Amino acid sequence: MGIFSGKEVVLGVTGGIAAYKACEIVRELRKESANVQVILTQSGAQFITPLTLQTLSKNPVVMDMFNLISESEIGHISLAQRAHLLLIAPATANVIGKIRGGIADDMLSTVVMATTAPVLIAPAMNTQMYASAAVQENLAVLKSRGFHFVEPGEGELACGTVGPGRLADVGKILEMARNLLTEKPLAGKKVVVSAGPTAEPLDPVRYVSNRSSGKMGFAMARAACRMGAQVTLVSGPTALPDPPFLATVRVRTAEEMFSAVSRAAEDADVVVMCAAVADFKAKKSASVKIKKEDFDYRLELSPTVDILETLGKKKGKRVLVGFAAETDDLARNAREKMRRKNLDAIVANDVSRADIGFESDDNEVRVFFPDGEIRELPLATKDGIAVGVWLALNGKLFRR
């Protein structure tokens, strides 16, 4: 079950060229099982039709304040009360000004005033309008009143100017919405998560690595961030983009990962090593490309630094969590690693199974604790598993 599942999201669409991006927002919300109720302002309808939004949202689009039919079915007060989240994307300078000024002269501004749900505003407008004293002051006042914002992106705008004002990426808007709908059991915690493989160079073009995609570690980092933690994600080379709203440090080798994790771990409450750190590196990486003719080239390996084991030797109050990817004898191997590395918990998964292995979006894990307790987390998306792991850790380790 995703975060939006069973949630009522009211989406306000106002009159800017970015209104067409509301279609993608509706689609993504629907894909994640939200019930989406669109309110389209009169000027919004100049840019996009109610029929489009109605088809995508599978709900009638509300436009008029005093339409007797829509008022009897989905009156403004009932919309305001039902909403778990009110998202305005795109939000024009005009609607921002109205909300600040307490004007309630259409359906959207009235619902904003009447709701107790969190209100997330994604402004989009011309760069000069965005920079204007009026808009900046309105934004500051609304922030101080507890409204949430996804800042606009920078770039070339539809009007031809270059600068801030473009509607934030849809992915970022949705992630902020997920954050707002998630409880915050990890508030105040500083968390370090490592992810992905490491790549150990053999020469300037070749390296030794492994099949880790980074998906599980990124899911752990995103979940912790949504649950209120301050997160640093240290990632080896992966194809995944930096998740919004957390700090991502990109590294290549085990040595680089060791430095980045150690630095971030200094004032962290918990370090979760999800990365598949290469166990071996070339004893000496060649400074020029090894040629095919060097067929008698011998690759000599030496062990990499064991990051968790090193952290486990001077642990202090920090909670240390490992991941164990096993192909056989899962419980015994996992427990042995937990003991050897002095961990507070280890999350074990069976990577020999094709349905939950490296590149898969799903996983199924068991969390082992030193006192013998085991939490089983059945097959779910890696995002779902990540939430389960954090809840298991939170219940067991952070309440001491």
Ligand code: CTP
């Ligand atoms: N780990 C680490 N540094 C390493 C190797 C592993 O910090 N050089 C961490 C991993 O991030 C993981 C845990 O140790 O959280 C277990 O990793 P794994 O590779 O399964 O264990 P190893 O100790 O390397 O044992 P083996 O590869 O022999 O199974």
